[in-house]
Amino acid sequence: MGQYSQIHYETDGRLAYVTLNRPEKLNALTNTLRAEVMDAMREAEHDDQVGVIILRANGRSFSAGYDLSQARAEGNSELAGRSGLPDTGTTHPGDNQWARSVVMTNWIIWELAKPVVAQIQGHCLAGGTELATVCDFRIVAEDAQIGYPPVRAMTTMDMMWTPWFMSPAKAREFAYIGDSISGTEMVTAGWANYAVPKEELGDFTETFARRMAHIDNEMLMYSKRAVNRQYETMGIREALHSGTEIQALSSARSAASEWRRLVQEKGPRLRWNGVMDRSAIFGALMRARPRIVPWLGWSSSRSCRREAGLDPNRRLAIYRSLRLTRRLRSGALDPSTGVSSPSGRRSN
Numbered sequence: 001m002g003q004y005s006q007i008h009y010e011t012d013g014r015l016a017y018v019t020l021n022r023p024e025k026l027n028a029l030t031n032t033l034r035a036e037v038m039d040a041m042r043e044a045e046h047d048d049q050v051g052v053i054i055l056r057a058n059g060r061s062f063s064a065g066y067d068l069s070q071a072r073a074e075g076n077s078e079l080a081g082r083s084g085l086p087d088t089g090t091t092h093p094g095d096n097q098w099a100r101s102v103v104m105t106n107w108i109i110w111e112l113a114k115p116v117v118a119q120i121q122g123h124c125l126a127g128g129t130e131l132a133t134v135c136d137f138r139i140v141a142e143d144a145q146i147g148y149p150p151v152r153a154m155t156t157m158d159m160m161w162t163p164w165f166m167s168p169a170k171a172r173e174f175a176y177i178g179d180s181i182s183g184t185e186m187v188t189a190g191w192a193n194y195a196v197p198k199e200e201l202g203d204f205t206e207t208f209a210r211r212m213a214h215i216d217n218e219m220l221m222y223s224k225r226a227v228n229r230q231y232e233t234m235g236i237r238e239a240l241h242s243g244t245e246i247q248a249l250s251s252a253r254s255a256a257s258e259w260r261r262l263v264q265e266k267g268p269r270l271r272w273n274g275v276m277d278r279s280a281i282f283g284a285l286m287r288a289r290p291r292i293v294p295w296l297g298w299s300s301s302r303s304c305r306r307e308a309g310l311d312p313n314r315r316l317a318i319y320r321s322l323r324l325t326r327r328l329r330s331g332a333l334d335p336s337t338g339v340s341s342p343s344g345r346r347s348n
Contacts (some may be wrong), residue, residue: 006033008058009040014051014213015206023059023200024045028067029127037131038108039213045112048148052221052279062181065150066158098251099158099244100338102127106134106159107296113221115212119205121198126150130159131136136224138191138198139205140183146191149178155250160243164236165191176267200247 018040020027027033044053057063093165109116109131118135124146128215132138141147149155161172166189173179183195196204212220250256 004040005037006030007040009043011044011050013210014049016040016047016050016053018044018053018055018274020055020057020063023057023061025067026061026123027128028060028064029131030067032199034105034131035087038105041109041112041116041306048217049217051114051217052209053114053116054119054209055116055131056202056205057121059122062118062120062124062144064129065126065128097248099155099247100241102130102158103240106130109134113224114217115161115220115224116214117205117209119201120146120192121145125180127158130157130161131166133161133191135160137193137208138186139194139201139208140181140192140194141187141201142184142195143198144183144184144186145180146183146194148174148178150223151175151178154253155237155256156243156247156321158244159240159246160246161240163239164231165189174279179217199250237304 006020006022008017008021010017010019018037020033020037022028022030022033038066041053044050082215087242088258115137116135117137118132119209120138120140121133121144124132124144125142126148129148151157157175160175162175165171166174170189174181181189183192186192187195194208
């Protein structure tokens with residue numbers, strides 16, 4: 001085990017804690033961080049005193065997803081070797097191999113002999129959902145927000161996990177639109193095991209893990225392997241790997257190329273402006289959807305706005321949606337990228 005720069009690793013009796021430690025960046029996933037997580041997982045697996053691993057994060061969010069800045073490419077040579085990516089047995093040469101690298105890296109947790117419990121608070125987005133999904137258990141704060149906003153502008157999901165952990169209808173909704181879903185709703189959807197108040201999250205997760213850790217290591221290993229092999233018999237490995245090929249195709253479309261060009265020209269902030277602008281529109285549609293009145297059918301837009309006005313969050317979402325709509329109509333916002341158009345006139 002080397003000296004880690006972007007995670008913390010510690011043990012306490014039968015538990016090992018792997019803690020993402022980039023709180024100032026909402027624990028955005030760099031190659032170094034991902035390599036360190038996997039190295040720490042192997043360290044815990046090798047320690048006979050450890051029975052269960054908890055994956056958690058410092059700060060207000062579990063992870064905002066993959067770091068799209070130069071920091072993502074800065075791999076730790078000691079852990080990542082030639083490629084700068086976490087070691088998966090191949091260097092992933094060629095274009096559009098990112099999703100393949102992601103899935104192969106995450107399989108390390110799948111194949112560990114010990115169960116991993118993800119403890120999730122705040123935002124768990126995009127790559128953060130993929131890291132959490134490959135864990136054996138997910139315990140979330142009730143108000144956590146789990147989503148995949150990049151599917152609105154960038155590419156399909158790098159690891160197409162939704163059909164395996166959600167109902168068909170919700171799997172499609174999450175994968176097509178990427179709306180953030182609360183921790184409580186993700187328990188109902190079948191993705192998370194428990195949702196608890198965020199102030200109780202750490203204690204509840206530790207209690208859950210310590211109870212499981214009373215079982216001997218070999219029994220846990222065989223139980224995990226037995227469940228995993230059932231999913232593998234049903235085709236989860238082939239399915240996730242085929243998803244990486246679709247992701248590569250989506251990355252090659254013209255709109256994705258334009259998006260990457262704009263990110264390179266204007267920097268990572270463009271990503272947040274563009275994707276979050278789109279998120280404001282989508283979020284407003286979800287929060288301000290019309291209520292159904294039995295004798296009237298769909299409520300009118302005015303009554304919907306009046307109802308939403310009772311909730312400050314809904315009111316703000318509708319305001320942002322209307323403002324963005326005006327900007328689109330006036331030409332001040334480029335509809336293909338979701339970012340401000342230099343040639344467009346300003347909309348008040």
